[in-house]
Amino acid sequence: MPTERSSADRPALPGPAASLAVLLGLWGRGLGTGARIAVVVGVALLVAITVVAVTFPSQIGFAPELTEAMRQYLPVGYLAFVVTTATAVLFGGGGREALPAEQVVAFPVGPTTDHLAGLVLAPLNLAWLLQAWTLLASVAVLTHGGHTWAAVVPVVLWLVAATVVVQWLSWVVEYVRRGPRGELVVRTTAVVVGLVIVAVVSTGHLLDVAEWTPAAWASSLPYLGAEGDWLTWLFGCLLLVAAALGAAILGSGTAKLTWTRPATTQARVETRRYATRPFPRSALRALVAIDRGSVWRSAPLRRGLVLLSLLPVVVAFAGRLDWLMVPVLPGLVASGGALLFGVNAWALDARGAVWRESLPVAPVTALVARAWVLVEVLTAASVATLLICGWRAGPPNAAELSAAVCATATIAVRTVASGLRWSVRRPFSVDLRSVRATPAPPLVMVAYSARLAVAATLTGLVFSVVGRLFSWWVSVGLAGVLCATSVVSLWWTARLWSRADVRSNVVDTVASV
Amino acid sequence: MTAVVRVADLRVQFGSVVAVDGVSFEVRPGGATALLGRNGAGKSTTMRVLAGVVPPSSGVAEVAGADVATDPLEAKRRSGYCPDVGGLIPRATPWEHLQLSARLRGLQDWESRARSLLEQFDLGGEAHRVTAGFSHGMGRRMSVALAVFHQPPVLLLDEPFDGVDPTGVDATLEAVADARARGAAVILSTHLRDLAVEACDHAVVLRGGLAVASVDAREMAGEGGARAYRALLG
Numbered sequence: 001m002p003t004e005r006s007s008a009d010r011p012a013l014p015g016p017a018a019s020l021a022v023l024l025g026l027w028g029r030g031l032g033t034g035a036r037i038a039v040v041v042g043v044a045l046l047v048a049i050t051v052v053a054v055t056f057p058s059q060i061g062f063a064p065e066l067t068e069a070m071r072q073y074l075p076v077g078y079l080a081f082v083v084t085t086a087t088a089v090l091f092g093g094g095g096r097e098a099l100p101a102e103q104v105v106a107f108p109v110g111p112t113t114d115h116l117a118g119l120v121l122a123p124l125n126l127a128w129l130l131q132a133w134t135l136l137a138s139v140a141v142l143t144h145g146g147h148t149w150a151a152v153v154p155v156v157l158w159l160v161a162a163t164v165v166v167q168w169l170s171w172v173v174e175y176v177r178r179g180p181r182g183e184l185v186v187r188t189t190a191v192v193v194g195l196v197i198v199a200v201v202s203t204g205h206l207l208d209v210a211e212w213t214p215a216a217w218a219s220s221l222p223y224l225g226a227e228g229d230w231l232t233w234l235f236g237c238l239l240l241v242a243a244a245l246g247a248a249i250l251g252s253g254t255a256k257l258t259w260t261r262p263a264t265t266q267a268r269v270e271t272r273r274y275a276t277r278p279f280p281r282s283a284l285r286a287l288v289a290i291d292r293g294s295v296w297r298s299a300p301l302r303r304g305l306v307l308l309s310l311l312p313v314v315v316a317f318a319g320r321l322d323w324l325m326v327p328v329l330p331g332l333v334a335s336g337g338a339l340l341f342g343v344n345a346w347a348l349d350a351r352g353a354v355w356r357e358s359l360p361v362a363p364v365t366a367l368v369a370r371a372w373v374l375v376e377v378l379t380a381a382s383v384a385t386l387l388i389c390g391w392r393a394g395p396p397n398a399a400e401l402s403a404a405v406c407a408t409a410t411i412a413v414r415t416v417a418s419g420l421r422w423s424v425r426r427p428f429s430v431d432l433r434s435v436r437a438t439p440a441p442p443l444v445m446v447a448y449s450a451r452l453a454v455a456a457t458l459t460g461l462v463f464s465v466v467g468r469l470f471s472w473w474v475s476v477g478l479a480g481v482l483c484a485t486s487v488v489s490l491w492w493t494a495r496l497w498s499r500a501d502v503r504s505n506v507v508d509t510v511a512s513v
Numbered sequence: 514m515t516a517v518v519r520v521a522d523l524r525v526q527f528g529s530v531v532a533v534d535g536v537s538f539e540v541r542p543g544g545a546t547a548l549l550g551r552n553g554a555g556k557s558t559t560m561r562v563l564a565g566v567v568p569p570s571s572g573v574a575e576v577a578g579a580d581v582a583t584d585p586l587e588a589k590r591r592s593g594y595c596p597d598v599g600g601l602i603p604r605a606t607p608w609e610h611l612q613l614s615a616r617l618r619g620l621q622d623w624e625s626r627a628r629s630l631l632e633q634f635d636l637g638g639e640a641h642r643v644t645a646g647f648s649h650g651m652g653r654r655m656s657v658a659l660a661v662f663h664q665p666p667v668l669l670l671d672e673p674f675d676g677v678d679p680t681g682v683d684a685t686l687e688a689v690a691d692a693r694a695r696g697a698a699v700i701l702s703t704h705l706r707d708l709a710v711e712a713c714d715h716a717v718v719l720r721g722g723l724a725v726a727s728v729d730a731r732e733m734a735g736e737g738g739a740r741a742y743r744a745l746l747g
Binding site for chain 2: 266267269270271272273274275276277279280282283286287289290293294297298348349350351352354355356357358359360361362431433500501504507508511
């Protein structure tokens, strides 16, 4: 008589969707009461903004020229959504994870669950959300007076289909990257695609190209729905649904293939031999050297820095700029720099934080070193953007130049102050080893990026107005006042960091990866 | 002889959890004390307090005359600490760890000792690779090398044998013996009772944050020691 248990006796493993629900539940149970309330409020806020985006702008009477421009550029908006989503996911090496790989290693989590997690968490990205809201608002305005719901449905389907297709594409790229000469193939392809985009934009053929892509067809569907052309509308919607389902299935299969190849990007960094550095002349220099290495030897941070260095190039070819816009753009790029690691800066040390804390060095020196490395990254990104923006905007007058420089400096100092304050007050346990790692959980990253972007935009706009209306020294004075408030914030953070119990909490958290 | 390490009525509380509840012990120059106990007994927290990483809630913790609560920088200068987990900056090389330690501790002519330690712990060939790619045992060996590097008067080794191969265990035992020979006080936390007995002359057994026994390490040796230890663990 056979004694082995039959397959019917074995407990059934949960499917990918159930596994994802378990992982997200695991993450949720790890949150305190305050954090849970913040998550609920955050999700409610996202839903509320979406409802407002669909309903409110259509009530505003826009000038006919503006509405016509929106109609003309709608396909470009559809296409831009795909490009920015693809950029975020491709640089993330497969998109977001429900939980970091090292935390779920003990559980039977498969590639399909990983793929689903990437899809579900893709919208938790400020660039994704802003573009989605912009498209929804634009369509609501352009179809005002028709069936709004019928206009909005194909937009939502486009957002879903584009996200799923991009996720599939990211697995394809990651599969190639992990293969023989993969890094070379991917980098060469990226450069070629980048050059094509630059050529299209700089030669003024963006609209023509957009007309030849599925974006043009998809952007016509809302009008059909609004006007009641139901058959064509329904056919279009079903096509988008089919595209999303097809890409989801293909993505799952490609994810499985990708999982059969070991990740090589970080392995290359970890097996390299690094040249000996000269002996640092001071404690601060020694700490800065270690922190700088922690940034440049981390795969996700290196990719983020590459992306940051590309942003000014994109700005350069986006078209001629007005000096009114120049004070805004460098600050936005600086905000992106802070999101690489600056919002959870102590996570750079990971488990080494415990040993570092046992070294005889004043806490403020460690804080200054971390701030210095953050300033280096932000300065490099924002100054490059400022120079290229300035070149595209033509010769400025003294007031415009002063406003742009002061705005850049003010936002950089403010971003450093905010990043370090959050790093000390709300540390997260994150291993910045994986290319898919982010310095904080997805929803927190949305909140951080929104706060930084809003602050950078408002500050930039204030300096734009000041540069247009007043003399150059008014910008300098304003920058002095705003920087002083940031310095006070930094001083408070330094005081907080000097407390042994606060450092102990930060070290304990970041070292528990 | 004056104690190099003095812990008196040490208490550490995290929120409502009391991790260390009135622990007291002393270690004299050249002495080595093993901290034994089950997971969560308070061994690592006690070590972290002595290393200046966790502030004590109350009580006294002195390292070579420096009070960790009032003069943590001096306490850190006078101790070498191997943490229980990780303990290495993931994207820095062993050489960079040693360089940082040498700079912050103001060491002169440190390179030859650094090379010699890396050889002793069988890490000479890995000196310029980042530690993120190290195995657990390699990381442990490197952490011990960093702790003994500046020849501190107080050596704090938290689980130094965990996952370490026999060569690494020998290197660690040799490092402990060297430290004791030059008059340093050693505190060693481990679950491996036999190695604790081999490395130390005294043992303190912790349970639930309390010190339940303070005995000669030889009393913990062999079968009799094992029975006594199990009885103390409860």
